[in-house]
Amino acid sequence: MHVLRKPRVEQLHRKMLNREIDRRDFMAVAAAAGLAPVAASLVSPARAAEGDMIHYFTWSAYEVAELHQSFVDKHGSSPDWSIFASAEDGLQKIRAGFVADLAHPCVDGVPRWHDAGVIKPLDVSRIDAWDDMFPALHTMNGAVIDGDVYMAITDFGLSSVIYRTDIVEGEESWGMMFDERYSGRICGRNDSASLSIALKMLGYDPMNPTPEQIAESAELARQQRGLVRFYWDSQTDMEQAMASGECVVAYAWNEALVNLLNQGIPVAFAAPKEGAFGWACGLVHLSAAENDEGMAYDFINAWLTPETGKFLIESYGYGHGNAKSFDLVDRETLVALGYDDPVRLMEGTSFWVPLNPEIDELMLETWEDIIAGL
CATH class of the missing domain: 3.40.190.10 (Periplasmic binding protein-like II)
Structure with a gap:
């Protein structure tokens, strides 16, 4: 039994410096050094030259394969990816013409992305774990606009x-x-x-x-x-x-x-x-997406597997949208993180x-x- 295990260094040190900085801090340091444009434009080398792979625009350290392993198993590699310094930074880059298929902002910013016309509604019938998600995440203010679901909330924290x-x-x-x-x-x-x-x-x-x-x-x-x-x-x-x-x-x-x-x-x-x-973030489907829509939903589904959630909880200390993820984590870890009763936690938390x-x-x-x- 363990309480909290570190992410594997070989997977995360590229962006996390062996966990000495978090994903937000990495981009803050890069920006301070005048390197934000370089850091924000980093693209995974494995499939960067191929036009059929979806492109994922996200936070630093959210590109690791453990957070979408079933996608890798099905398609042979991770998607192409780029990093934004903040969700607002990501929005401005997309408005300026940056093209991706999926992005990972937080729920409080979704209305701005919607008003900018850069995201489109999700078809929840194509999200395999939809019924296994916490119901509160289905209807959270910002994720649903005018009756349409624009974000599949994958991760949350305190x-x-x-x-x-x-x-x-x-x-x-x-x-x-x-x-x-x-x-x-x-x-x-x-x-x-x-x-x-x-x-x-x-x-x-x-x-x-x-x-x-x-x-x-x-x-x-x-x-x-x-x-x-x-x-x-x-x-x-x-x-x-x-x-x-x-x-x-x-x-x-x-x-x-x-x-x-x-x-x-x-x-x-x-x-x-x-x-x-509390904060909650998740995946949105970009209006200008150019690649296979089915592959985009494969990625959403990979993010929402219980196995992804187990890794996210144990390695990052964040909560996961799939309620079944918490069944895979030992109680000592959940108690230490405040996740021993996720439903009660959400009811008593002021989410941004x-x-x-x-x-x-x-x-x-x-x-x-x-x-x-x-």
Whole structure:
């Protein structure tokens, strides 16, 4: 029995540097070095010259064969692939003429892809595991538009509090991020999501706040600012601070738990009494797709097999759209990741869904003011 195993180095070090950075951080580092255009245009060499293979536009480290093994078994190789720095980066490249068959954005961005006319509805009758997926993922806001399904949600995860179990005591709550006992040892995230935490602490709906509620949450976030060691842009920086003890409480994604436990650091991923935040991502079929549609659905089906889910859960710490995946993972691992009851988790989680554009802009502007000390 194991709790969390590392991905195989030979599969992931190309983009993940032996798990020292996550898929988001890889592209952030590339962008900072001026290499984003190169990184984003990387194409798998195995089938790049062949015109009949589908093209997959995705996150770094989502191109590995273990996440679509049945596709490889059927077609002889992985699809051609390219990497985007962010889902918004991917959308802009597609709007500029980049051609692919499938892409992997997150559900909160799907309406923008739909409004841009770059995706088309899915035929769920061709998705083999559709009935094995969590029902909540079938109807999640953003995945379904005007009655049509535009995304098959393949993966999801949590944003919560990670903490050093050898130092931090007390109830698991978002209040840990505001606890004065840990002043100067708290790592926040440099993102308007920090305002969403404050909204949740105040009892408001973080996915549908009013301007007045945002103003109130901003005051709470300003109070927290004096307790924070630093706000992280790269989760790797936060993980290093947690490992050294510089920080003992932090905002984190599931993957941080995987990485820190693999280093032997005593940490836990909280199940806050107020509920965690969640993200959900998946596959969309691009309107300009040029290759075999049947092959595209083979790839969707490969992503949604229980075996893919087992690998995703154990190696990345992320949840999987197929409920049967969780039956293949030992309970100790599921408990460590907070997935021992996925249905209850979804019911108690505030998933990032599309916000009203004006509210989204206000959240961003307010957060920028807080970071600037205003």
